[in-house]
Amino acid sequence: MTAAGLLSRFARLALAGGLAAGLSGAALAAEEGHSLIEKQDWSFGGVFGTYERAQLQRGYKVYREVCSLCHSMDRLAFRNLHQPGGPEFSEEAAKQIASEYQIPDISNETGQPFDRPGTLTDHFPAPFPNKAAAQAANGGAYPPDLSLIAKARAEHRGFPGFIVDAFANYAENGPDYIYALLTHYEDPPAGVEPVPGKHYNPVFLSGDWISMPKPISDGQVEYTDGTSETVEQYSADVSAFLMWAAEPKLEERKEIGFRVMIFLIVFAVLLYLTKRKLWRNVEH
Template sequence: MFKLSGYNFKFCILFQIIFVLFFSVSAFAAGEQKRVQKHDWTFAGIFGHYDDAQLQRGFQVYREVCSSCHSMNYVYYRNLAEEGGPGFTVEEVKVIASEDMIIDGPDDYGEMFERPGKPSDTFVSPYANQNEARASNGGAYPPDFSVLAKARSTLRGFPWWFVDLFTGYQEQGVDYIYALLNGYSEPPEDFILQSGMHYNEYYPGNQIAMGQPLYEESVEYADGTVASVEQMAEDVSAFMMWAAEPKLEIRKQMGFKVAIFLFVLAGLLYYSKKKIWARIEH
């Protein structure tokens, strides 16, 4: 039976690593879409946290622009008042929920009926079912926004994906959404755009069924912030990140405490080991 020597085994391992890295870079280079750049988010990093004002602006953009096509079926109105969220009060949430009409029932006569929303309801969906959603959007199904910021990602290529292992970079999805919302432009002259599609620099294949959703001053922010396309894209992307990971702040705080505990424990174990085995002659 053929047996690899130590030198040959190391050479094979090195060859496989180079092979994988080469094709990962080649695959990235073969893509036509632009590379998504890392954005500066308040919730990035070990001590990251959400900006309440930004989340409230993002909720406004979602409600006034995005909610006409995209649902958030896993987010409840009451979540808006929970710790680590946009910071709305319970009374404000009751008002927000009551502004949406919910189809409920059946009643005593077996009929469905409409009623004002309650904090215990999920965000109202723009469509009754998936077929209605497709029929209203030329056959394309607008994805649910609840966990989209975690469901999407980007191909960063070597060496960035390797660096990300050590930096804790976890914002690929929200970076992609932010870039996508800012990526609409006129297609190059030699680009063949299919009927009903729109050109986007960051979407795979550069053709997307969703038209540009954000324009200058699409909303009027209650806090007076200028509603540029970049600002609205940043705010709604941050809101989508919160919807996908509402316990992010708690998780990071707990993770830091656990890291400190493990560091202290490792020191105590090392000290104990030295004391216990100090009497043993080696």
């Protein structure tokens, strides 16, 4: 065998070995790091899934009373709360929600800063004026913006997981992760030394220790619709709300996708019948 042939064979073997190691390593990491992240039964899952309006409204309440104390949501405006496809608060209710916030502004007449009640055109105000202030108030940790967190924290599975997910139309691993994270705060195992300023959570993707303390407890947020006030329910509601914030056009996308699939199926049948008619008397 020539030197070029030996080099080519060695490269193929190295590539195959690296691929196998990568796949096995990814599988091991998935087994060890994500075994606690279970698929939840979301109303917006599947081909025909839709958001549950009452759940999104409860999720906003959890965000407002708990999450917004540290986390911003810069991409969300108050007008989004009453637009179709989301929580669908009435316009009056959305205006009332906006007016309860104080929005920093600049006077057009004097040029001086002042605070005014929010309007539908305003975006959700951040809890801190800048990143440095946020870190100073949270022991050096920077609470991430939650506008796209349900997409940013989605687990990107390798082969063959992404193929299975595509056929199953499974795209809810972001909310699954958020739900698991919020419901798995616990004491560290025996023999594990606590980390100062950190809290043990085996679901946390960057390690078992997270800067955010357990954010919510049973009975902390009052629901007026009779829904149970438990950590699990709060976590499910706010996870659904964050999924909507990250993908507000989900219902519209699924509806358009379904129509396109129907069109393609009908078009394929018509093409087949046309081909049969044009070529039926032609010998092959």
